[in-house]
Amino acid sequence: MSELIRHIQRKAEALEERILAIRRHLHAHPELSYREFETAEYIRSQLDELNIPYREEQTGTIARIQGEKKEDGKVTSRNLALRADIDALPVLEANDIPFKSTREGVMHACGHDAHSAVLLGAASILQSLRHEFSGTLNLIFQPAEEKSPGGAKNMIAAGALESMNSILGEHVNPGLPAGKVGFRSGLMMASADEIYMTVHGKGGHAAAPHSVIDPVLISSHIIVALQQIVSRMANPDTPSVLSFGKVDAPGAMNVIPSSVRIEGTFRTVNEEWRERALGEIRSIAQSLASSMGGSCDLEIIRGYPVLENDPSLTRRSMELAKEYLGEENVVELPLVMWAEDFAYYNREIPGCFYNLGIGNGQKGWTSPLHSPNMMVDESALVTGAGLMAYLALGELNLP
Structure with missing residues (x-):
């Protein structure tokens, strides 16, 4: 020494x-x-x-x-x-x-x-x-x-x-x-972007689903569908994480709300893939909501780079x-x-x-x-x- x-x-x-x-x-x-x-x-x-x-x-x-x-x-x-x-x-x-x-x-x-x-x-x-x-x-x-x-x-x-x-x-x-x-x-740490979605539908009585556009159901489909971005679009050699930690559906046992708020994060270690994935998140969420009669407002806050x-x-x-x-x-x-x-x-x-x-x-x-x-x-x-x-x-x- x-x-x-x-x-x-x-x-x-x-x-x-x-x-x-x-x-x-x-x-x-x-x-x-x-x-x-x-x-x-x-x-x-x-x-x-x-x-x-x-x-x-x-x-x-x-x-x-x-x-x-x-x-x-x-x-x-x-x-x-x-x-x-x-x-x-x-x-x-x-x-x-x-x-x-x-x-x-x-x-x-x-x-x-x-x-x-x-x-x-x-x-x-x-x-x-x-x-x-x-x-x-x-x-x-x-x-x-x-x-x-x-x-x-x-x-x-x-x-x-x-x-x-x-x-x-x-x-x-x-x-x-x-x-x-x-x-x-x-490479030591990932990039991190914040995802904020508001899924809009038409609220109403849970016993009359035919008269509403259910944003809870739409949100469920969006969350599941977005998982394919990591499982089927990302190169397996490129670590990626898409997680949703908050879903706020302000309805009740017998009330379907008019909107649902979803918050999550996307992380990866490749800046080129990061750009593509964020575009896919926006495209899938908005097109899926539209196909089910609703709409999706999506805000992506760019976080820290790799x-x-x-x-x-x-x-x-x-x-x-x-x-x-x-x-x-x-x-x-x-x-x-x-x-x-x-x-x-x-x-x-x-x-x-x-x-x-x-x-x-x-x-x-x-x-x-x-x-x-x-x-x-x-x-x-x-x-x-x-x-x-x-x-x-x-x-x-x-x-």
Whole structure:
């Protein structure tokens, strides 16, 4: 193990109390997407304590650490961005912990409190090691990852990636034990589009079906028919998911309603197929409703694109992670159908999005993300902060 790794690990361990305090404060005071006013204020107060300059972009923050290492009397221009998201979810927390959410119905159930704490911990380490790297670090504290169109696009428009050569970001993973991290080169996460349909018919008495145009029946046919898009139109080599999670038919036992509201999501890992499939969804739904005497209003909200990690950057990051944590603690991740607006950053510059294990099977802390019981093994946060600092130094000091 190199002296630099030991030095960073000692610094990370010394920061444990601070990192945990940050995470617990944020966890107790969660805020929803685009409303992270107190969260942003708190993060900026932490940056002030570290003497790290920043600029405000609504509830987003872009901080900057300038390296001081000189080669041939000059500071080189290798630049790197690090990103954490800061918003919470509309979830009622079920955990009984001292720092349980104080805002009913709002919870950091996706671990963004941990992401922010890890990045602030890494920032503290890197600020103290400015003499070890040249170039510039941008620290992006991004709002609204959980709600389309996502905060990443706004941060990019605000110049968060200006002059940056690459970007790193991490996401907690309860399925990985604390102390382990996971990487995946190339395709990592799916695109995600939101589907909203209102099927119109003619309501009336359930005992006189001949006098109505039943939107419940039409909706049932539409939902079943749309499944052929994945089962019969998609290439079997292209993962795709079409799921409907909400059907609202405001009738009664003996009342057929006039309309039915359906909400769902379509996800895939191929942008060309994505375009075709969305067109098929619209065509099938509207033509089928019309053939049964009704109509269908359909709105598709374009969500995040496919997340694809840069192979070279991911390979370098994996090797650095093995140096820092040991080869046995670095795993390769499977392709998943989740979505992340980190994908927008990866479309602009080479990016690597990796997973930080936070699970603890012995304590039963394995509930999935977005769950009211999601828990974080906080020992992982110290690991995450030190690792992120080491990955950043490795990338900034490339020849």
